Amino acid sequence: xxxxxxxxxxxxxxxxxxxLGDFQGVVNNxxxxxxxxxxxxxxxxxxxxxxxxxxxxHCSFKTFLSKVGTDKDITFLQQLEEKYPMWESDxxxxxxxxxxxxxxxxxMSIILKG
Amino acid sequence: MEGKDEYYFERxxxxxxxxxxxxxxxxxDITPQVFILEVNCIYKSYRVVISEIVDLMGxxxxxxxxxxxxxxxxxxxxxxxxxxxxKYEEYFKHHYYxxxxxxxTSKKKGIYLTKDMRVEDFIEWLEQELENYLKTC
Numbered sequence: 669x670x671x672x673x674x675x676x677x678x679x680x681x682x683x684x685x686x687x688l689g690d691f692q693g694v695v696n697n698x699x700x701x702x703x704x705x706x707x708x709x710x711x712x713x714x715x716x717x718x719x720x721x722x723x724x725x726h727c728s729f730k731t732f733l734s735k736v737g738t739d740k741d742i743t744f745l746q747q748l749e750e751k752y753p754m755w756e757s758d759x760x761x762x763x764x765x766x767x768x769x770x771x772x773x774x775x776m777s778i779i780l781k782g
Numbered sequence: 783m784e785g786k787d788e789y790y791f792e793r794x795x796x797x798x799x800x801x802x803x804x805x806x807x808x809x810x811d812i813t814p815q816v817f818i819l820e821v822n823c824i825y826k827s828y829r830v831v832i833s834e835i836v837d838l839m840g841x842x843x844x845x846x847x848x849x850x851x852x853x854x855x856x857x858x859x860x861x862x863x864x865x866x867x868x869k870y871e872e873y874f875k876h877h878y879y880x881x882x883x884x885x886x887t888s889k890k891k892g893i894y895l896t897k898d899m900r901v902e903d904f905i906e907w908l909e910q911e912l913e914n915y916l917k918t919c
Binding site for chain 1: 809811813815816818820831833835837838839842843844846852853856858860861862863864866867874875878879889890
């Protein structure tokens, strides 16, 4: 499916893009590569941050969340806070990077399929 | 996302530089989808940690005041089951994983529900409540 958008681009870019052949195809291809570039960078950043947190807390985010967000293991928070009293800050970060990673993977998968 | 961008960052940092000393930016990651800021600074003789994240899921925060590496007071909205229990009492199990704004007291020995806090609210609390709070510690 295609949508018609009006976007201003520099004249020199327009001239170069037109010289490369099918203008529409070139623009689509350039946008695809741009999104994949940005996406790959963010995926890498998210994965690095997530790995650091998994290493620090010796578990996955899912396990961590199930232990702080429920009363299924009431000793966990007590022990956690002795070692990491500011865990909430890490938790927020961890959740954010997991969410962002999943969003980017989803976006990239759509683009790669298209 | 509620417009958290470089402009918001500048505004927030101006406020932080104005109110605190020895300000150090520990983490800054700003994209159109995510705003992440973590700052360490000093307020009077206390170490302060300010952590604010805004993403597509909403706003997440954790603010701490420390003395000699021990928490004097902390505010956050993590889904800590103890805060969920305080808010929903016997129905808390239906609200597992829900974010609940709350306050931790000295050495995290007590926990109270609070309103949602922004950096500005935290600074206001510091300026207006810290002195009285310290008397109760």
